[in-house]
Amino acid sequence: MNNENLITEKDVAHVAVLARLHLSEKEITDFTVQLRSILEHGRDITALDLADIPPTSGPIPLENVFREDVKGGCVDKSEVLSEAPGHQEGQFLVPPLLDGSE
């Protein structure tokens, strides 16, 4: 989080691709300004010496939680599919994965 490492419009455009969002030119400009101010506020963390502090990912130290391997109830398949934008033969229907030639 050094000065020279401020988030740029190029970064924002790249992150939008990763996040599967299409941003207009104006959105890229606005988000760059806004994200920069939020990230700059975050500098108060880097001002601290955290080298020997372990990270915490959640309030409860969690181990794997398993249940008994027995058959339980589950939601109704047709009810699930009826809420999907597209379905066919009991499965979710999506456009072609590779290209749009068909």
Next chain:
Amino acid sequence: MKLSEQLLSAKEIAVGIKNKTFSATEIVSDTLGRIEKLDGDIHAFLNVTGDQALLRAKEIDEMVSKGEDPGILAGVPIGIKDNICTRKVATTCGSKILNEWKPPYDATVIEKLRSQGAIVVGKTNMDEFAMGSSTEHSAFGPTKNPHNIKCVPGGSSGGSAAAVASGMVPLALGSDTGGSIRQPAAFCGVVGLKPTYGLVSRYGLVAFASSLDQIGPFSRDVDDSVLLANAIMGHDPLDSTSLDIDTPPIKINSDGGVRGLRIGLVSEFLEGISPEISEAIERACKYLDAGGGQVESCSVPSVKQSLSAYYLIAPAEASSNLARFDGVRFGMRVDGKNAEEMMVNTRTAGFGDEVKRRIMLGTYALSAGYYDAYYGSAQKLRTLVIRDFESVYQKFDVLLSPTTPTTAFEIGAKIDDPLTMYLSDVCTIPTNLAGHPAISVPFGYDSKGLPIGLQVLAPALKDDLTLKVASYLESARENAND
């Protein structure tokens, strides 16, 4: 708007229904009438489920007439934040992207409420995916503060807070990731509790930031929050972060008030707060002192950096949680020539600005080359917050602070400046990072007639202590001369 003082509490409703003083049908009809009358101005509800509520009321009345006990919330109407799944009833999360999605299952809290006789009367408005502090980020328009409809009700659970404050319902459920129950409770002058992380199942709560999210009650008095907390707590195998411990019902023994309790006044939370809130804190300290509490100033240094840590951790988790909204399994779809284009088109059209901003922030904080500097440091700060609280709780039983630095602000005042909006959560966020319980309780009004909320914090699983101290602070209202 004049708020009615003659409203029945949840406790009174449940007792009255069991004693046949009135019927659940009468109560629900009354409630629906009030919503009809008030909600045009307030917009607390996104969806009112009147027909289902009346059917359920009839069932409750039949149980009572047969001598069966419908439960501790017999016939009590309740509003549910619209990010909690209700089977076959639209659950929008305040977003266009879910497109009136009807979940095929109920959240665990909904099943628990039903088993205690509560009656869901509708789904309440919220900032989209619970991201916001004003309800202005709802895709369906803002909720108004019942005390002044030019002001925001707070957020993200603003609809729930406003529904309770305006007397439409005695109880509501919200969710709190960084203050989304306590901040709107403070702005609307009602009680709002964020329970200890893991005490209430998150199964069926649409995830925002899974390590911070917690469902909790809104009510007009502390007793009703106890009642609702008792109905929804408990281990749930469907939530792997649910605490597998005994959760005996919370009982507040108000005899003795706060006598002997060591109460820490956190100095960091008093920086930059409005003078009128500062005065309220002083009055509260005197009142606690008069009741035999030992109030002393204390310091929790790392809460100063908590806001920064939160605005890296919560968006990081959100960017991952919200990846599921891709137009494949539920909600809206905007077509494209291939699957990826369809996903981009759907997400671009379906998410609002604030959600996009947080997804972007989170994706960036997690991206290669920046992970250690941002997300990694924020997680370390989280460790410091937990250690600082541990240390201060060696000397104190509970901590006291304002819930918010100011009272409710006007609609539109902060909408264009995300960082300023985020700063209204500065007092509530550290609790979520630590996973501790905290409550907001109304404590007087400012000169504009807007409610002031005070926050009581306690260590994990000491939810009862926050409620006990809040109950004492609430009694100041009855003892006040005005």
